[in-house]
Amino acid sequence: MTAQDVRSSLRRKAPRRPARRGIGISVADFLRWAALTLLVLWLLLPFVPIVIWSFSFRWTFPDLLPETWSLRAWGYIASPTSQVASAIWDSARIALSVTVLSVLIAIPAGRALGMYRFPGKGLIEFLILAPNIVPSLTVALGIQVLFIRYGLDNTAAGVVLVHLVASMSYAVLVMAGVFANYDPEAEEVARTLGANRFQTFRHVTLPAIFPGIVVASLFSFLISWDQYVSTIIVAGGFVKTLSVLVVAAAGSGDRAITAALCIVFVAPAILVLIVTARYLTGENAAVGGFGRS
Amino acid sequence: MTKLQLTELTQTYDRGKRPSVDALSLTVETGRICALLGPSGCGKTTTMKMIAGILKPTGGDILFDGVSVLSVRAERRGAVMVFQNHLLFPYMSVGDNVGFALKMQGQPRATIRARVDEMLEMVQLPGHANSRPRQLSGGQQQRVALARALITNPKVLLLDEPLSNLDAHLRDEMRNLILRIQRQLAITTVFVTHDQEEAVVLADHIALMFDGILQQHATPEQFYECPVSERVSRFFGNPNFLPGRLSGNRFETPVGTFDAPRSAMVQGPGLLSIRPEAIRVVPGNVQPAANERDARVLSHVYVGTHARYTVDIGGHVLEVVTDPEAARSYGDGDIVRLRFPPEKIWIMATQGS
Amino acid sequence: MQPARWKIWLMLAPALLIIFGVFIGGLGLGISRSLNYMPIIGLTEPNLEAYRNLLALPEFLPSLGVTLYIAIASTAISMTLAVACGLLLRRSFAGKRLMTFLFTFNLPIPHIVGAMGILLVFSQSGFLARLAHGAGLIERPMDFPVLVHDPWAIGIILEYVWKAVPFIGIVVLAVLQSIGDDFEAVARTLGAGPWQRFRYVVLPLIMPATLSVSVLVLAFTFGEYLIPYLLGQTYPETLPVLAVRLFTDPDLNKRPEAMAMAIVIAIVSSIMVLIYMAISRRAVRSD
Numbered sequence: 033m034t035a036q037d038v039r040s041s042l043r044r045k046a047p048r049r050p051a052r053r054g055i056g057i058s059v060a061d062f063l064r065w066a067a068l069t070l071l072v073l074w075l076l077l078p079f080v081p082i083v084i085w086s087f088s089f090r091w092t093f094p095d096l097l098p099e100t101w102s103l104r105a106w107g108y109i110a111s112p113t114s115q116v117a118s119a120i121w122d123s124a125r126i127a128l129s130v131t132v133l134s135v136l137i138a139i140p141a142g143r144a145l146g147m148y149r150f151p152g153k154g155l156i157e158f159l160i161l162a163p164n165i166v167p168s169l170t171v172a173l174g175i176q177v178l179f180i181r182y183g184l185d186n187t188a189a190g191v192v193l194v195h196l197v198a199s200m201s202y203a204v205l206v207m208a209g210v211f212a213n214y215d216p217e218a219e220e221v222a223r224t225l226g227a228n229r230f231q232t233f234r235h236v237t238l239p240a241i242f243p244g245i246v247v248a249s250l251f252s253f254l255i256s257w258d259q260y261v262s263t264i265i266v267a268g269g270f271v272k273t274l275s276v277l278v279v280a281a282a283g284s285g286d287r288a289i290t291a292a293l294c295i296v297f298v299a300p301a302i303l304v305l306i307v308t309a310r311y312l313t314g315e316n317a318a319v320g321g322f323g324r325s
Numbered sequence: 326m327t328k329l330q331l332t333e334l335t336q337t338y339d340r341g342k343r344p345s346v347d348a349l350s351l352t353v354e355t356g357r358i359c360a361l362l363g364p365s366g367c368g369k370t371t372t373m374k375m376i377a378g379i380l381k382p383t384g385g386d387i388l389f390d391g392v393s394v395l396s397v398r399a400e401r402r403g404a405v406m407v408f409q410n411h412l413l414f415p416y417m418s419v420g421d422n423v424g425f426a427l428k429m430q431g432q433p434r435a436t437i438r439a440r441v442d443e444m445l446e447m448v449q450l451p452g453h454a455n456s457r458p459r460q461l462s463g464g465q466q467q468r469v470a471l472a473r474a475l476i477t478n479p480k481v482l483l484l485d486e487p488l489s490n491l492d493a494h495l496r497d498e499m500r501n502l503i504l505r506i507q508r509q510l511a512i513t514t515v516f517v518t519h520d521q522e523e524a525v526v527l528a529d530h531i532a533l534m535f536d537g538i539l540q541q542h543a544t545p546e547q548f549y550e551c552p553v554s555e556r557v558s559r560f561f562g563n564p565n566f567l568p569g570r571l572s573g574n575r576f577e578t579p580v581g582t583f584d585a586p587r588s589a590m591v592q593g594p595g596l597l598s599i600r601p602e603a604i605r606v607v608p609g610n611v612q613p614a615a616n617e618r619d620a621r622v623l624s625h626v627y628v629g630t631h632a633r634y635t636v637d638i639g640g641h642v643l644e645v646v647t648d649p650e651a652a653r654s655y656g657d658g659d660i661v662r663l664r665f666p667p668e669k670i671w672i673m674a675t676q677g678s
Numbered sequence: 679m680q681p682a683r684w685k686i687w688l689m690l691a692p693a694l695l696i697i698f699g700v701f702i703g704g705l706g707l708g709i710s711r712s713l714n715y716m717p718i719i720g721l722t723e724p725n726l727e728a729y730r731n732l733l734a735l736p737e738f739l740p741s742l743g744v745t746l747y748i749a750i751a752s753t754a755i756s757m758t759l760a761v762a763c764g765l766l767l768r769r770s771f772a773g774k775r776l777m778t779f780l781f782t783f784n785l786p787i788p789h790i791v792g793a794m795g796i797l798l799v800f801s802q803s804g805f806l807a808r809l810a811h812g813a814g815l816i817e818r819p820m821d822f823p824v825l826v827h828d829p830w831a832i833g834i835i836l837e838y839v840w841k842a843v844p845f846i847g848i849v850v851l852a853v854l855q856s857i858g859d860d861f862e863a864v865a866r867t868l869g870a871g872p873w874q875r876f877r878y879v880v881l882p883l884i885m886p887a888t889l890s891v892s893v894l895v896l897a898f899t900f901g902e903y904l905i906p907y908l909l910g911q912t913y914p915e916t917l918p919v920l921a922v923r924l925f926t927d928p929d930l931n932k933r934p935e936a937m938a939m940a941i942v943i944a945i946v947s948s949i950m951v952l953i954y955m956a957i958s959r960r961a962v963r964s965d
Contacts, residue, residue: 064766065773071763072780075840078795081805085798093803093819094811137696140689148680156690158955159697165894165947165954167901169918170940171701173925174708177716197701204693251786258788261903261922278790282908287798294791301786308786309779379863399866406867412860416882425878426868477869 085291105292114289115272116296123257123273126188130195130256131249134203138248139241142207147216163201171197172262179266186270194262199252206251210244250304257300327389327403327480327513329353329376335384336371336537345371347537348385356511358504360528362518362560368537369517373483376515378402389480403480409489411470413458419445419469420454426477444472447506464495468502475510482507484516488523500527521561533557549600551671553589558598558673565604565643567597571672580639583616583665588672595672601633601646603669606655609662616665622655636661705944712937728934732942735935740914742942744831748916749900752835756842757892761884763843764850765876778851782844789841793908796837800825826909833909838902842895849891853884890957897950901943917943 085091086105088098109116144150145157163171172194176185184190218240222232238245260275269276278297281290331351337344346368353359361369374380376387378399386393394402405426413422421428423444424437432440438454445451448468458466467490474482487503488496504527507514518524524531525545533540533548541553552558555566569578572592576585583597609619620636620643627649634645634655645663655661680686710716715724732738767778784792799805807822816822826833857880865879903918910916915923917939924936 061771064769064771068766068777068781071766072777075781075784075844077805078792078799078840081798082791082795094808096805096808096812137692141693144686144689148686150680150683150686156694159702160693162948163697163701165897165901165950166701166705166944167898167903167918167940167947169901169903169921170708170944171704173704173921173937173940174706174711175700175704177707177711178703193696193700194704196696197704200693200696254786254788258790260790261918265922265925275788275790278794279904279908282790282794290794291798294794298787298791301788304786305783374863377863377867379866399863400869400871402867404867406864408860408864410860412864414861414879414882425865425870429865429869429871429874429878473868483867 082291082294085287086295088288091287105286105288108289109292109296114277116274116277116293119272119274119277120296122188122271123275126192126195126271126273127253127256129192130199131253133192133196134199134252135245135249137200138203138207139245141204142209142244143211145204146208146211147214160201160204163197164205168194168198168259168262169265172265176266184266186267188267188271190266191263191271191273192256194266195256195259198259198262199255202255203248203252206244206248207241210241214240247308250307254301254304326355326511328355328391329481329513329515330388330391331372331376331385332388333385334372334375334382334387336368336375336380337383343537344368344383345537346375346382349534349537349539350385351532351539351542353513353515355513357529358507358514358516358527360516360518360524360531361534362521362524362531363534364519364560366536367534369534370485371537372534373406373485373515373517376481377404377406377483379406403477404483405474405477405479405481406483407470407474407485407487409486411466413466413469413473415458417458418454419450419456419458419461422458422469423454423472423476425473430477440476441472444476445469447475447509448472448502464491464499467491467499471503471506475506475512478510479512482512482514484514486518487516488527489518489520496523503527525561533560551587551589552598552673554673555596555598555675558671562600563644564598564600567641567643568675569595569597571595576670576672580641581618583670584667585670585672586667587670590672590674593674595674598671598673599665599669601644603666604643604645604647605664605666606634606645606647607662607664609660613662614664616667616670618663618665619660620663622657622659622661624657625655634661636663638663705941708937708944709941712934712941714934728938732935732938737914737920738939741917741920744914745900745916745918748831748834748838748906749896751831752838752842752899753892753896755835756839756846756895757888759839759843760846760850761881761888763847764854764884765880767847767851768854782848784841785844785848787841789837789902789905790908792837792840793905796833796840797826797909800833800836802826827911829911831906831910834905837905837909838895838899842899846888846891846895849887850884853887854880857883886957890954893950893954893957897947897954900950901947 084098087101087103089100089102089104091098091100108114141160145153145160175194179185179190184193218236219232222236227235258275259273260279263271263273263276274293274297278290278293281293284290329352331349334346334349334351335344336346349368349372351359361372363369371380375382378394378397382395387395389403394404413419414425417425420438420441424441427437427440441454442451445453448471450465450468450472453461453465453469458469461469467487484503488499491499500523503514506512516527525548528545530542530544531548532542535556540557541548543551548557548561552561558564558566567578567580569576570593571577571585571588571590574584574586576583576595576597578597585597588595607617613619618638620638623635623637623642625635626633629649631646632649634647636643636645643663710724712728713724714721714727763781767774767781797804801807802819802822802824804822804826807816807819810816810822825836861879861883862875865875870878901918903922906916907919907922910919921936921939921943924932924939927933927936
């Protein structure tokens with residue numbers, strides 16, 4: 033890309049605005065700015081005390097800033113007694129397993145739902161999407177009996193299975209959308225040019241659906257990472273994921289530690305934000321972002 | 326019944342860039358239809374949006390009956406726009422769509438219903454008030470959009486590419502409908518198109534724009550007979566051109582000198598233009614008279630109603646369209662005598678203005 | 679050219695395995711247990727005893743009431759604010775990209791963190807209270823209104839709204855973007871003023887998509903456990919909190935009631951899914 037290309041592509045990206053007469057901005061624009069600033073402040077405000085609390089030792093009413101700052105909370109988190117490191121490890125490996133499985137399941141299922149017609153499709157769609165709505169609570173309570181019978185209760189594997197229901201459901205939703213917009217003719221062309229099934233998938237299908245896979249993976253990971261209720265029900269106190277630790281800390285009343293744990297807990301979400309901010313435009317973000325705990 | 330005037334109307338989107346509409350001055354007399362014609366991006370839709378009040382001009386003025394309407398909001402202006410993709414509100418019935426403007430005014434329901442029925446009659450869609458827009462064909466939807474626009478007896482009717490979306494046979498129907506309604510209601514109408522045929526067929530006069538600048542504002546005949554520049558001329562079909570030099574009433578070209586009383590300029594280098602249909606094929610047994618030249622036939626096509634010759638005259642290739650009789654006499658390679666009637670010759674400056 | 683029917687089913691098989699194995703299995707076992715039918719442990723006579731006990735439970739109706747209240751209030755407020763935000767963000771203006779990014783910032787943030795943040799900001803000794811003290815508005819924490827752990831569930835609703843407004847908002851934005859400006863331009867030339875344009879043109883066009891996304895939010899807030907647990911009062915608890923408490927009760931006879939409650943939650947949520955699909959289908963057809 034030459035400097036010329038960069039310049040012309042920048043020019044193309046600039047939004048067209050009607051030329052303004054007079055100076056500065058209009059009243060409507062100012063009000064809009066004010067309203068949006070208030071909105072953004074409200075959306076970002078909850079993070080502020082969390083960050084501050086994590087670095088405080090003593091912060092009582094009515095001080096706006098801590099009386100004493102300290103790294104006590106962080107020190108505690110870093111120490112082995114807090115079990116934070118093992119919790120992160122547990123959460124991560126569970127979430128990664130869930131992600132890999134979700135995506136592997138979602139690619140063929142999404143293709144079937146997005147591209148083909150078959151009898152009973154409506155029912156299947158309903159069933160596969162239902163976990164997005166039916167609370168994980170109900171499923172976890174119910175499946176406990178089965179898990180106890182087969183020894184899956186209180187195991188990470190059981191947790192993975194329960195998380196998988198919600199994650200996979202979301203991943204299928206995403207991939208179905210991707211495949212609905214996918215044109216299979218490119219595959220047919222590849223086949224006539226001599227590519228076998230695997231090569232076709234690798235060189236034609238995969239690149240086309242890759243953005244969807246990224247979105248599905250990122251949010252499957254987050255769904256599992258954020259899960260609390262189902263983990264608690266299925267694995268009691270035996271599998272201590274990070275979400276379990278955070279809620280326990282919230283109940284303990286130690287705000288500094290809770291705040292610090294929140295920050296650690298939120299780290300993958302921030303990473304996802306940075307990745308998707310580059311990857312997706314504002315409109316496509318509707319594909320991601322789901323409220324789960 | 327409104328006289329529409331545009332004075333030095335300008336629209337510059339980004340400061341420092343070329344204006345989309347550059348100092349456009351135009352008058353449309355009461356009850357007339359004017360076409361804004363030009364290639365995509367020439368500023369015609371922008372102009373229409375400014376007339377409607379949807380877009381604020383960066384310069385110039387717009388007058389309805391001599392009074393500036395720049396300070397009047399679009400909702401109050403009385404200039405209605407019909408878009409190319411009709412834009413009927415999909416969640417409302419046809420009747421609700423048509424009666425929309427009256428509903429915004431707060432008219433009683435009975436009045437609205439009566440007027441809606443009247444309008445649907447006028448666009449030849451009686452009884453469709455309860456249908457949904459998606460149940461109608463493209464042509465019918467277009468007519469509903471027209472009815473919706475006309476229900477308030479607007480001052481100015483603005484149509485964006487009214488015939489472009491329609492199949493050929495529907496186009497005739499729609500054209501006749503627009504003409505009939507426009508004459509009946511005597512509404513000052515401006516429509517936008519990139520299709521010169523559409524302009525010629527619908528409009529009383531045409532304003533041709535290139536790159537935001539008005540090239541020529543004239544009747545369709547004048548565009549054919551005396552286009553102001555080569556580019557304008559080329560927009561209206563494919564005339565023949567011969568380069569040369571004009572002095573007085575005579576035009577000197579590499580293939581000879583022609584009597585050329587009709588000209589867009591006084592003198593100097595220019596182009597001789599003449600329509601293929603205007604060149605006459607004459608017997609070549611005597612010496613060539615004034616404005617007659619010999620040419621060699623390169624190829625010919627016989628189409629039943631006429632014959633089209635491609636000829637070579639002194640290295641220049643010309644098209645000649647003549648009646649089928651003459652076609653039988655000449656074949657490829659033959660020499661044919663062509664007459665260039667002076668009253669059909671038009672001299673213009675080289676390059677678009 | 680579709681592949682053979684059996685191949686399609688093969689593609690769906692892994693997903694269906696999880697769905698039927700874990701999801702339906704869990705639901706089915708829950709229903710079964712709530713009906714006191716569990717051959718594995720010797721209960722072979724299904725009955726509605728658990729459901730009767732449930733209805734007889736003094737906490738049940740208040741819990742159901744408060745859960746519905748929270749879900750409906752959160753969704754209604756979020757929907758309204760989201761539409762307003764969508765309208766604010768749609769036009770081009772300086773800094774639009776940044777604003778839109780910040781608007782969607784909290785989408786991937788987990789609810790736990792949101793709840794913590796709301797707690798720290800809105801509690802009586804929280805950030806806002808301290809700002810109020812600094813501005814001289816209050817003297818002691820007690821003077822600040824109770825917004826968390828309060829009978830109106832303000833803290834809970836705040837947290838749900840905090841998360842749901844961007845979630846619904848980006849859908850509104852996407853729809854507004856795809857509609858474009860031309861419908862409103864037409865309406866303007868037909869004499870419609872700003873409020874009329876919103877009411878008769880914009881609102882009907884964005885309603886189907888907005889409603890279907892809002893139903894998702896409604897279903898989610900109804901069945902969600904953690905936020906009411908962290909930010910809610912101890913009485914009445916929401917249904918999910920009550921269900922978990924009954925489930926973890928040492929008295930195992932409470933289990934069927936817990937299951938019954940979980941089933942009730944699932945049923946209400948499923949009804950909401952069906953409404954969602956019905957609205958979506960209607961929205962697609964009316965295009």
